[in-house]
Amino acid sequence: xxxxxxxxxxxxxxxxxxxxxxxxxxxxxxxxxxxxxxxxxxxxxxxxxxxxxxxxxxxxxxxxxxxxxxxxxxxxxxxxxxxxxxxxxxxxxxxxxxxxxxxxxxxxxx
Numbered sequence: 001x002x003x004x005x006x007x008x009x010x011x012x013x014x015x016x017x018x019x020x021x022x023x024x025x026x027x028x029x030x031x032x033x034x035x036x037x038x039x040x041x042x043x044x045x046x047x048x049x050x051x052x053x054x055x056x057x058x059x060x061x062x063x064x065x066x067x068x069x070x071x072x073x074x075x076x077x078x079x080x081x082x083x084x085x086x087x088x089x090x091x092x093x094x095x096x097x098x099x100x101x102x103x104x105x106x107x108x109x110x
């Protein structure tokens with residue numbers, strides 16, 4: 001019985017370890033207009049090989065985060081708001097885990 005219990009514990013540990021591996025990416029960023037946070041702007045991230053789209057909004061600090069993304073790329077980011085001209089950037093590649101992109105400074109509409 002002792003051997004069976006050890007085997008069961010071993011299998012449970014192995015199962016736990018295999019489920020805890022990171023298999024996706026997260027992207028984090030901050031959107032600014034004239035060095036001030038762009039609040040509640042619409043962020044769309046597109047995984048170009050499949051055209052899968054992920055969306056979120058910026059918070060009161062202009063920050064955004066999108067989880068459970070495909071690793072690799074290329075991705076395209078689109079930022080839309082009434083205050084700004086739409087912003088687009090392509091050729092974004094993600095690695096496993098967190099991917100912090102540099103602050104995005106956008107020109108305000110007149």
